[in-house]
Structure formats: C-alpha cells, structure tokens
Amino acid sequence: MVTTTLNPRRWWALGALVASMLTLGFDTTILNVALPTMAADLGASTGEQQWMADSYVIVFAALMLPAGLLGDRFGRRRMLIAGLGVFLAGSLLGALAGDVNWVIVARALMGVGAALITPLALSVLPTMFDTDEQPRATAIVSAASALGLPLGPIIGGWLLNHFWWGSVFLVNVPMAAIGIAACVFLLPETRDPASPKVDTLSTALTATGLGALVYAIIEAPTRGWGDPLVLGMLAAAVVLIAALVVRERRVERPMLDMTLLAHRGFLFNTIAATLVMFVLSGLLFVLPPYLQAVLGNDALGTGVRLLPMMGGILLASRTAPQAAVRFGGRATVSAGLVILAFAAILGSRTSIDSGYGYTALWLSVTGLGFGFALMPAMGNALAALPRDRAGSGSGLLMTMRQVGGAIGIALLGSLLAGTFRDRLDVTGLPAGAADTAGESVVAAHLVAEKTGSADLLASADSAYVHGMGVVLLVCGIAALVSALVAAAFLPKPAARERAAGSPEPDMVAATEDA
Missing domain, CATH: 1.20.1250.20 (MFS general substrate transporter like domains)
Structure with missing residues (x-):
C-alpha cells in the first residue's frame, strides 16, 4: 500500500481535517445562541426549537456506528468526502430555509454528514502519520473539535448581530468545501474489507426508536401525557428499542455490541x-x-x-x-x-x-x-x-x-x-x-x-x-x-x-x- 507518512503534504491534509472538526465543534453550540432569534423570525414554539436541536443529535447518534463501518468497507476517504458533501448541502438548505420544518430537515441532513465525518476524520490519521507522529496529529484534530465549543456561541452571536439567522448555517459552507478539496487531493484511500457489514435493520431500529421516544417527550407538554399519540409513540419506542437489543444480542457481529x-x-x-x-x-x-x-x-x-x-x-x-x-x-x-x-x-x-x-x-x-x-x-x-x-x-x-x-x-x-x-x-x-x-x-x-x-x-x-x-x-x-x-x-x-x-x-x- 502506498504510504504518505513522509509526504510533507500530510500536514496540509491535517489542516483540512482540523477545519472540518472545528466546524463540527462550533456547530454543536452555535445553534443554542441562534434559537431565540430563529424563534422570533420563524415563529417557532419551544417544541419546534427542541426539534431543531434534536433532529441533528438523533441522526448523529443513530448513524455514527454504521458510518464508521461504511468507511471501513467502501473507503474512508470516499465516505469522508461524502460526509462533508452532505454536511455542506444541509448547511446550504438551512441557510435558505423559509420555515421551521425545512430547518429541521436541514439539521437532520447535517447530522448525517456529521456522523460520517466524526469517526472517519480520526480513522484516516494512521494512514498519514507514523507511530511517533500519530498522538500529536490526533491531539490536534481533537483540539479543533474542543475549541469549537466556546467559539460556537461567539461566532454565532457575531453573525446574528451583523447578518440574518441563516448565516449560522452558511458559515459552514466554505469550511466544508476546504475539507472536501483537501480530501480529494491530499488524503490516501484506505479500507478494511474484513469489517462487519452495515446492519440496515439495526440502524433503522435505532433511528426510529430514538425518534419515537423524543417525539413523545417533546409533544407531551402540549398534548398531555395521556394523549393516545404520545402513549402510542412511547409504546413504539419501547418495542423498537427492545427489538434492537434482541437483534444485536443474536447477530454474530453486532453493530452495537451489548x-x-x-x-x-x-x-x-x-x-x-x-x-x-x-x-x-x-x-x-x-x-x-x-x-x-x-x-x-x-x-x-x-x-x-x-x-x-x-x-x-x-x-x-x-x-x-x-x-x-x-x-x-x-x-x-x-x-x-x-x-x-x-x-x-x-x-x-x-x-x-x-x-x-x-x-x-x-x-x-x-x-x-x-x-x-x-x-x-x-x-x-x-x-x-x-x-x-x-x-x-x-x-x-x-x-x-x-x-x-x-x-x-x-x-x-x-x-x-x-x-x-x-x-x-x-x-x-x-x-x-x-x-x-x-x-x-x-x-x-x-x-x-x-x-x-x-x-x-x-x-x-x-x-x-x-x-x-x-x-x-x-x-x-x-x-x-x-x-x-x-x-x-x-x-x-x-x-x-x-x-x-x-x-x-x-x-x-x-x-x-x-
């Protein structure tokens, strides 16, 4: 396999990964500051604000494990580029969204991209750096994610003071574009054909079970905990999550190893x-x-x-x-x-x-x-x-x-x-x-x-x-x-x-x- 360990371009590639992780880092907190402004401009209720925040997190949680497996099987660079592309598309959709529902869809799409980026950004490092350089490279990439947490509210606040609320989405676009370009030109392709196949059913059970649970919790204050829809969603969540646990315990190579x-x-x-x-x-x-x-x-x-x-x-x-x-x-x-x-x-x-x-x-x-x-x-x-x-x-x-x-x-x-x-x-x-x-x-x-x-x-x-x-x-x-x-x-x-x-x-x- 061709190695880029001694290729000086590896540090430029690392810089692009840093930009990607920095974007994900401040995207974790930037929306919290934007929500009051978005609520005023879009007329979003507290429940709708919860969905704007949670649609990203639910999809992120449900897809993180299968995303890592996709990278192992089909190429980490390829899936990382795909993740950055999806994140960019979701950010554009969020910036152009005209109502709450489209913002929620955009946030969910960004969650798909983030689920692909997060595990794969770290998994490509061993192919670029030798054993002595890997700890420092990992620390630098991880630092970018951490640094984004305090930067998110500040960047978001500055953008909202000078532009419209869609700018908190639009700021992701150039960062993701830089990441895509660097992946195309600087990253080597690696894969692990022996990794487990992506379990589509387990992924679906995770997403729908968690989604049903969150839906019931968010709707309960408005509809009441005794509302048939709320109770039905809670029951569905229990059944779906139980089915996930049973399936993962029975398959030979589980995605969620219980x-x-x-x-x-x-x-x-x-x-x-x-x-x-x-x-x-x-x-x-x-x-x-x-x-x-x-x-x-x-x-x-x-x-x-x-x-x-x-x-x-x-x-x-x-x-x-x-x-x-x-x-x-x-x-x-x-x-x-x-x-x-x-x-x-x-x-x-x-x-x-x-x-x-x-x-x-x-x-x-x-x-x-x-x-x-x-x-x-x-x-x-x-x-x-x-x-x-x-x-x-x-x-x-x-x-x-x-x-x-x-x-x-x-x-x-x-x-x-x-x-x-x-x-x-x-x-x-x-x-x-x-x-x-x-x-x-x-x-x-x-x-x-x-x-x-x-x-x-x-x-x-x-x-x-x-x-x-x-x-x-x-x-x-x-x-x-x-x-x-x-x-x-x-x-x-x-x-x-x-x-x-x-x-x-x-x-x-x-x-x-x-």
Missing part, C-alpha cells in the same frame, strides 16, 4: 458520561433564552456570557487527569457529579433580579463539574475493556453520549415548556394571542410588544426564570443521584486506572498543545 455492558467499569462509567451529557445538553438549551430574552443581551453578548462555563471546563481539563491518577476514577467522577449537582442547584435559585454575575458564578462551577465528571468517566470506560474491544467500545460510548444529549434536550425542554405555559399569566388576552404567548418566552415578548402589555412582559420573564429553575433543580437531583450511583458501583481504583488520566478525545486535547 456484551460490552457486561464489563462493570464500562457500564457504569458509560452511564455516568451519558447522564452528564443529559444535564449539559438540557442546560445549554434553556440558558440562551434567559440571557437573551430575559436579561436583554444581544446574540453576541449571549455567546460571550456562556464563556465562564468553558473556563471551568478548561480548568478541569488541566486538573482532572491528574486527580484521576491520584485518587482514582471513582472518586474523581463522583466528585465531578457532586460539583455539577451543586452548580445546578445553585442555578435553580436564580431569580428575576439575580443579574448576570450570579449566572456567571454557577456557570463556572458547572464547567468544572462537567470536566471532572466526563473526562475520567470516558477514560475509565475504555480502560475497563480489553484492548481489542476498545474500538467497538468507543463507538457505543459516543453513541450513548449523543442519546443522552438528545433526551436531555427533549425531556428538560419539555419540562421547561410545560412549566412556562402553566405559570404565564395571559389574563385579558384574546385566545389566539394567549396561545402564541404560551409557545415560548420569545413569543410572549413579541405578543407583549404588539399589545403593549407590560404585565405580560413581566409575567413572561418571571415564568421563564421559574421554569429554568425547575429544570436546573431536576438537573441537580439527577447529577446527585448519578454521583451516588458512581460512588456505589464504579470499580475501586486499580493500577490500570492510570489510563483514565488520558484526555477525552473531543474535550481535553484542546489543552494539550495550548
């Missing part, structure tokens, strides 16, 4: 990582409308005000690996979850008069807890597996993280929507205006401006802050329960836990070369 869950260390660390993403995704969904609609910041100001959480994450990335080595993964993960619980409970005490200083405080603590909980959990989960199972274990772990994020947005967003609607005082408003105001805090502000109702404006802010407090309290309780589970069931520290100090691919590597 036997990995028999490893206690892998199982409970994966649960911890999933619950951390559940809390964080829900928090990032409910916070921007508070900063933008209630506190009155513009989009760029909202993005900048999310940075204290990123500061906490960066601090944790410096100290969590050492803590895991010294005290063990169980103690570090449990402590991180306790810190996360404390931050969420602190945030739940936010009042209408608290101001941003108080928010910055608990956001910083949130980032610290997130870093201390997630990074050792990821490292320990993979360290608990035999070396030859690390690949499949990593795929399952990343899939579960995405599932946790999708359910977090759906469940906590629905809790917020129901609480806000119940708390909002629409006395004296016509029925149509009252229904519109109940859709979201942004919609309530628009109705208040049109009707000149200062009482509605005050009620909307108060109702949203109350709903956010309820969500954060639930997050705090979930994190505290997770901490107790981690302390009780994670394996005791062992010598091999030094591996837990290794950086988590898409977070910690950002600081390794900082």
Whole structure:
C-alpha cells in the first residue's frame, strides 16, 4: 500500500481535517445562541426549537456506528468526502430555509454528514502519520473539535448581530468545501474489507426508536401525557428499542455490541458520561433564552456570557487527569457529579433580579463539574475493556453520549415548556394571542410588544426564570443521584486506572498543545 507518512503534504491534509472538526465543534453550540432569534423570525414554539436541536443529535447518534463501518468497507476517504458533501448541502438548505420544518430537515441532513465525518476524520490519521507522529496529529484534530465549543456561541452571536439567522448555517459552507478539496487531493484511500457489514435493520431500529421516544417527550407538554399519540409513540419506542437489543444480542457481529455492558467499569462509567451529557445538553438549551430574552443581551453578548462555563471546563481539563491518577476514577467522577449537582442547584435559585454575575458564578462551577465528571468517566470506560474491544467500545460510548444529549434536550425542554405555559399569566388576552404567548418566552415578548402589555412582559420573564429553575433543580437531583450511583458501583481504583488520566478525545486535547 502506498504510504504518505513522509509526504510533507500530510500536514496540509491535517489542516483540512482540523477545519472540518472545528466546524463540527462550533456547530454543536452555535445553534443554542441562534434559537431565540430563529424563534422570533420563524415563529417557532419551544417544541419546534427542541426539534431543531434534536433532529441533528438523533441522526448523529443513530448513524455514527454504521458510518464508521461504511468507511471501513467502501473507503474512508470516499465516505469522508461524502460526509462533508452532505454536511455542506444541509448547511446550504438551512441557510435558505423559509420555515421551521425545512430547518429541521436541514439539521437532520447535517447530522448525517456529521456522523460520517466524526469517526472517519480520526480513522484516516494512521494512514498519514507514523507511530511517533500519530498522538500529536490526533491531539490536534481533537483540539479543533474542543475549541469549537466556546467559539460556537461567539461566532454565532457575531453573525446574528451583523447578518440574518441563516448565516449560522452558511458559515459552514466554505469550511466544508476546504475539507472536501483537501480530501480529494491530499488524503490516501484506505479500507478494511474484513469489517462487519452495515446492519440496515439495526440502524433503522435505532433511528426510529430514538425518534419515537423524543417525539413523545417533546409533544407531551402540549398534548398531555395521556394523549393516545404520545402513549402510542412511547409504546413504539419501547418495542423498537427492545427489538434492537434482541437483534444485536443474536447477530454474530453486532453493530452495537451489548456484551460490552457486561464489563462493570464500562457500564457504569458509560452511564455516568451519558447522564452528564443529559444535564449539559438540557442546560445549554434553556440558558440562551434567559440571557437573551430575559436579561436583554444581544446574540453576541449571549455567546460571550456562556464563556465562564468553558473556563471551568478548561480548568478541569488541566486538573482532572491528574486527580484521576491520584485518587482514582471513582472518586474523581463522583466528585465531578457532586460539583455539577451543586452548580445546578445553585442555578435553580436564580431569580428575576439575580443579574448576570450570579449566572456567571454557577456557570463556572458547572464547567468544572462537567470536566471532572466526563473526562475520567470516558477514560475509565475504555480502560475497563480489553484492548481489542476498545474500538467497538468507543463507538457505543459516543453513541450513548449523543442519546443522552438528545433526551436531555427533549425531556428538560419539555419540562421547561410545560412549566412556562402553566405559570404565564395571559389574563385579558384574546385566545389566539394567549396561545402564541404560551409557545415560548420569545413569543410572549413579541405578543407583549404588539399589545403593549407590560404585565405580560413581566409575567413572561418571571415564568421563564421559574421554569429554568425547575429544570436546573431536576438537573441537580439527577447529577446527585448519578454521583451516588458512581460512588456505589464504579470499580475501586486499580493500577490500570492510570489510563483514565488520558484526555477525552473531543474535550481535553484542546489543552494539550495550548
């Protein structure tokens, strides 16, 4: 096989991969800042905003594993180019979309592209770099993904202040185009014909099962939990996910290897990582409308005000690996979850008069807890597996993280929507205006401006802050329960836990070369 190990163009190719991963990184957070603006311009309810966020995550989670297998069988470069092309097309569609439904379709299409890009961007590195260069190359690519997280809100805020909301999609186009060109001209083609075939049925069961579950959760606040459609979707989700588990346990070479869950260390660390993403995704969904609609910041100001959480994450990335080595993964993960619980409970005490200083405080603590909980959990989960199972274990772990994020947005967003609607005082408003105001805090502000109702404006802010407090309290309780589970069931520290100090691919590597 022709090798490009000594070809100086490999560093240019790495630069293109960095651009691709940077785009995916800030696309993870850029939409959170854009949602209030999009809600106002498109008339999107809270449920529709949830779908704009979740359509991307659901497709990403469902297709990540089969995407890796497609690359193995049909060529990693070819599928990486296809992924970048699909991501570019989805971004163009999102920028040109004229209503909520097309934005949701565009986000789902972008999720297809992201599912192809994420595993394949790292899998091509061994073909370009020798053994000594690979760790640095992997760290650089992973750093790009991590750096995109804090950049997303800032870039999105700046774009929204100067252009229309479609610019948060359009910014992806040149980055994806650069990635495609570099893949065509600089990357070698590699494949593994011996890899398992893509299981179409398992992929379909994953996507439809997760989609049905999220649909039921999002629609429940509006329709009611006893609504036949909601109950039918919940039942369908249970059946589809159960069928997936049964199928994966019976096939000879499963796509989702459930036997990995028999490893206690892998199982409970994966649960911890999933619950951390559940809390964080829900928090990032409910916070921007508070900063933008209630506190009155513009989009760029909202993005900048999310940075204290990123500061906490960066601090944790410096100290969590050492803590895991010294005290063990169980103690570090449990402590991180306790810190996360404390931050969420602190945030739940936010009042209408608290101001941003108080928010910055608990956001910083949130980032610290997130870093201390997630990074050792990821490292320990993979360290608990035999070396030859690390690949499949990593795929399952990343899939579960995405599932946790999708359910977090759906469940906590629905809790917020129901609480806000119940708390909002629409006395004296016509029925149509009252229904519109109940859709979201942004919609309530628009109705208040049109009707000149200062009482509605005050009620909307108060109702949203109350709903956010309820969500954060639930997050705090979930994190505290997770901490107790981690302390009780994670394996005791062992010598091999030094591996837990290794950086988590898409977070910690950002600081390794900082």
